[in-house]
Structure formats: C-alpha cells, structure tokens
Amino acid sequence: MTEHVTVRDDDADVIVVGAGPSGSTAAHYLAQAGLDVLLIEKSRFPREKVCGDGLTPRAVKALIALGVDVSEEAGWLRNKGLRVIAGGMRLELDWPELSSYPGYGLVRTRASLDEQLARRAQAAGAKLLEGTTVTGPLLDADGRIVGVQTQAEEKPKARSKSDNTEREHGATVTYRARVVVAADGNSSRLSVAMGLRKRDDRPMGVAVRTYYTSPRHEDDYLESWLDLWDGDRLLPGYGWIFGMGDGTSNVGLGMLNTSDAFGKTDYRELLNRWLRSMPEEWGYTEENRTEPVRGAALPMGFNRTPQYREGLLLAGDAAGMVNPFNGEGIAYAMESGEILARVVAQALARPTRAETERVLRSYPEELQAAYGRYYTLGRIFVELIGRPRLMRYATSRGMNHPQLMRFALKLLANLTDPRDGDASDRIISAMTRLAPASR
C-alpha cells in the first residue's frame, strides 16, 4: 500500500471546503470575480443530505441570482405558501407579495439541488474535487491557515480469493491558498481544528426525516405542524409534510434545545407515534417508506463565532446560520456564501497583506449587519416556544386571526420589503432595528 504525499505551492487563491449550498455559492461568486477557486467535497454527486427539501422565496431569490433555471419545465415543484396546522385548525398562508422576493417557494431533493449548485460553481470556473476529504488545516509558523490537508477516497483495487475487497489508499495531498473557507456543515471539523467551537448560548435544533410514497406528493403548500399529537397526547416538537412531486412526501419533525424533551427523546419513535395519527389514505406507513429515517442537527442564530479567524472564513451551517424562527438553512447558507465571496474578492485585491487582513476582518461585521439583530429576535422566539403552555396559547389565538398569522409568516420566514413595504413590514423592520446585535 503506497501513500502519496504531495505538497504544492499556491494551488488557488481560495480553497472552499464543502460543496453544499454555502460552499458552492461562495465558489461560484469567487470564480465569477476572477479568482482561482478550489472547491473540495468529500462525497461524490449526486449525494444525499438530510433535509426537508423545502425552499422559501428567500432561497428561490438566491437560486435565481446564481442563474439556476427554476422553471417548472426544468423539474422544480412550486408552492404558493405555508399551510399551518395547529390546535386542530389549518390555515393556508400565501407567501407575501413583495418587490424584494418572488411570490413562490420550491421543493427539490438535496441530491439534485446540491449537484446543480456545484455544477454552477464549476461553470463559473471553480475547480471541483469530489471524493476528497479535508483532514486538517495547513498552518504557517504563526498559526495562520495557509491551506488544507486532504485524503482522496479509497478506491477498490482488486478482489482477493477470500472475496475481501482490497483497497488502494487514496492519495494524501496538501493544497495551499491565500484564504480558506469552511463550508463543511454543522460539524465543521476544519473550524474546530482552528479552535472555533459551537456556542452553548445559541439555539440548536435536531430533526429527523424520511420519505413515503403518498397521494399527497403534489401539494401547493409547504405544510407545517405546530403541534404533534399521538391520540389525545401532545408530543414535543414540530413537524412538516412537503410533497416532492415525484410520488413521495418528505415527512419529518424537529425539536429545539429550549424544549425539556431535547436530547431525551427517541426521535424516530416520536415520528412513528405522530404518523400513527395520520389519515390512512395519506399512506405514511412502514410499507410505503422509501428511505431510512435519518436525523441531523440544525445550528442556529450564529452558533459558531467569530466567522473569521487567521485566514479561515465560515459560511452556512459551519457558522451556525440556520434561521432560529423557522429552521430554514439553505437560503442563509447561500446568502452567506455570497457575502463571503464579496468580502474575499475585495480583500485579495488589496496590495498589502495588512490591508487584505483588514478587509477579511470585516466579514463578521457584514454578517452582523445582515442578520445579527434578526437572529437576536429569533433567540427570544426560541426561548418562548420552548414553553409549551405559552406556545399553545399563542397558536390557538393566532390561528383564529389570519391577519396576525400573515404577519407571523413574514417575521418567521424573514420576508419583508425594507423600503416601500406595508405596515407589517415597517413593524418588523422597527422590531429588528430595536433588537441588540448577536455578539
């Protein structure tokens, strides 16, 4: 077994680790700005990612900005809004009519969405390395990241007589760049290796999901369950049913770390109990399940800070950027990827290292300006909904007041017009302005 270790000089201006929505978007805009970009992904596309597969108008806007064809002819399933189910009532709330965001959402499997985004990055000029895991940072004498160490996928070599597959060790290669981006998701081993850990004072969610063949596979609305019942027993958590348009529904549930049941619950069993109370004709039964039940964490409200340190910038889940109000992460991953690319393009165009550094250090401030106060409100919201009685009171009141729920939808999905909006937009802007930043 041979191990090849190669060290190269500057392989790129920027190395982006992870080709999920944040990494591919960052790589796309960096390449578009004329930089040499190396995008390194441990899996190979198409690859699965545990997700609800739901895209709000915020994510649609980010996709359109990237030049993705989001037409129905191109296979995208559109939705008109959110159906909220709570306290035995259901309310269909259309996405708001705004000049800042389109009036529709989308649904797409992550296998397909993420591959499309990675291909967009390639089309813009980024070099994509699939099947290559970043195993650690390459540091200079001052502890600054100047590249990454990688391990290429092991490849089956030959079959031995005992039928054990012999494996050829993948090559170990070190790549160098002026700046490195951690877009490697919730665990972000690269951030951890640079001393950037998750924060205990920020919200965290856990969610599980699977797919069932179902007559409900085509749905004009994303469906959100604010209370889950097993017969007449109220269960902890929140659920969703998103029709995928391909014969299946994506069904899942999640819980926040402000809930007493967080960390003490068998989430798969909880899903079973919730689904037992569903109408039989929807088909959410074991026989119709097409995938295993899989779970993952949702790091929220700047769960990892600072988002820049010693040559490393964080985007998307690596920076804990899921919206605490609604668990949406794809839009924020893509938006942070774009903000990051803008900052890095300016930074690398500065003539001295000191100036480059000054611009890179502005990245956390840019994220603060975009989301800091809104995430502070989100943290308060997460504390409140961790109290089941209060939550039940609020939803039972709200469900009888569609106007109030339309306001809530704008706030929770972060969909407002900053200028020329209506009264609810102005109230949300005022609330956000008054909230302290998320330091």
Ligand SMILES: Cc1cc2nc3c(=O)[nH]c(=O)nc-3n(C[C@H](O)[C@H](O)[C@H](O)COP(=O)(O)OP(=O)(O)OC[C@H]3O[C@@H](n4cnc5c(N)ncnc54)[C@H](O)[C@@H]3O)c2cc1C
């Ligand atoms: C159950 C569940 C349901 C959800 N539902 C929704 C939803 O409906 N809508 C929504 O907007 N958000 C949803 N989210 C959140 C959303 O999935 C994330 O916020 C989003 O995927 C973040 O994108 P990202 O690019 O930052 O990270 P990721 O999508 O996690 O991408 C990280 C990439 O980095 C790669 N990688 C990791 N480590 C390495 C390494 N060492 N070397 C190389 N590559 C590496 C991974 O393979 C992966 O491709 C959900 C999350 C969960 C858990």
